[in-house]
Amino acid sequence: MANKLISEMGLPKSIANVFSARNILTAKDASSLSEFELMELMDVGLEEVMAAVLRISEISCPPYQTALSLLEQRNHNEYLAGHLPTGLIGLDEALCGGIPFGVVTEFVGPSGIGKTRFCLKLALLASLPTSHGGLGGRVIYIDVESKFSSRRHGSTGRILVLQPASLSEFTESLQKLKVSLLQHDVKLLIIDSMTALPSGEYGQGPPKLGWHISFIKSLAECCRIPVVVTNQVRSQVRDEASRYVFQGHVRADTLEDTSKVEYHLVAALGIHWAHAVSIHLVLESRSGKRLIKIAKSSISPSLGFFFRIDASGISFLNNEGEEMTGPEANSIHCQGQSGIINYGHEALQ
């Protein structure tokens, strides 16, 4: 939409010519300038400029629909109104049917907790035919950490595995995906994991994955498929960057007594990524049991479910789930974590 050519917008000939003479060729170029700037640049009166800008905006503006027609469309066109059931009843109920289409769902947790198991489960489920509760389509599994072993986890011809070895390969595969998603009837995209590549290469904090974030989101939306990503954790001092100016400062004594400071693990990739993800499922271990919490979701309350992984797969201990209160839902506890990673904060030493 942003790259729509002004020459094709049906503006009056004279002004369209002026636009192209001044090298303002796309809608994006025109919106980057204010009306006064355009007037100066094109040497045209203000009223004409405003009329032209209005016309360009009207055309490059996305179409609107009422929320009702959106709902009806989803109900009509999509499997279960746009959800992939996970087979775990409590979770499916909390998520109004399952992992939603068109948005990015994230599994975050420390290593070994079961994120890849969840991904594999979803991959298998999606590849099943619709008569068996699946989506009946292909699955693209981007396996960054090379954990996918079809020998161990079962295989079907419908799961396509990509194993990019570097960030640039990853970027390339993402770009090519856009076309293949539609061509090959892909119903699910899994990226396991988002953080493995960058930390391997740079080793100093999360690099800018800004483009990747928007691209993955746009893939999810225009193809209306669920996108599942996994995310690792990194240590962070609890009170760092979690307060606003008006909340006052952390009392000095709590910082000095390091034994009292809780080290909460925070998902890598930072707060920017956290805003882009729509559903946040946090996995952690608590008193020896594994727990999956719905940390951020606009359609479900904060619930947590204890689960276990055994030879037959993942199962919930209790389908009702427990209420997770407060910001605890967003933080990850990891017991038995020895060796605290120093985040470079002076006070900790």
Next chain:
Amino acid sequence: MDVSSLPISPSHRGKLISAGYSSLSSLSSLSPSRLALDLKISENEAVEILKVASGRSGQDKIESGSRAIVNGAQTAWDMLHEEESSKCITTSCSNLDEILGGGIHCKEVTEIGGVPGIGKTQLGIQLAVNVQIPAEYGGLAGKAVYIDTEGSFMVERVLQIAEACAQDMLEYNTLLRRDLVDKQPKSFLDNIFYFRVCTYTEQIAVINYLEKFLSEHKDVGVKVVIVDSITFHFRQDFEDMALRTRLLSGMALKVMKLAKKFNLAVVLLNQVTTKFVEGSFQLTLALGDSWAHATTNRIILYWNGNERRAFIDKSPSLPSASSPYTVTGRGIRNSTSNCKRVKLM
């Protein structure tokens, strides 16, 4: 007053100056045909120039102390009347409504920001539903425009909140033993106009197009425009920060104009970022300091221990206060915890 400050195209300005018209007073008693002859332009263009010039010099008259009524101004008394009689959009949480002075006000731009997961989209959806509450229940009976830049608008959730709102209205019915309008949840969804925006160009285009949209739908009565969120497309990889500031302030002015012209409320949802302040990193709303001046009201949603709270960070008329709220299956509601007191800061 100088001709060079008139908003006309450079070539016209150049012609005016070379023809000897350097001040506005020289244009004040000129006829269009005379001007057209002097500048060698068409008469229509001359009329345009004179219109612009007279608009400007109208302001001059005020400076010289004449009794001419200023075009478009209102007396403060009229404004007070208007404000007192205007209704607010309730947030369904009475504590929050209290610190907001009744709710979200029309003719104002309110910015709401917070960390992910605090409930910004929830509040946005709640407002989009609440604006439709009929006048008999104290609402505005208006429609909503929801501009989604992040894709966080989940239709299932809107349905949940709409159902809860309809249920609340039914309860109200039975309490007052009146047989008022019975709204179906789905009719709530029918009154929310949803725009999905994928780039900043589209975001600017929507804001520009909204004026036309609102004029066309004037009888329909859109009373709230919610942008969720304004930040998203301006954060990633925006190389030219000066351009960003310009675009954002342009957008802020336009939405303010829309709010005033169509008498509606504009709600902008914002994200957070960290800022290095006084020796440590603190949370602050994104888009920088220059944006902070652009909106009328600023509300920050934050965690205080285990409860969610809303804080009035900036408002021309409300005191700084914070109040708790919760997000339930039915939408935004009062928090049921013990420490419910509204804290004045």
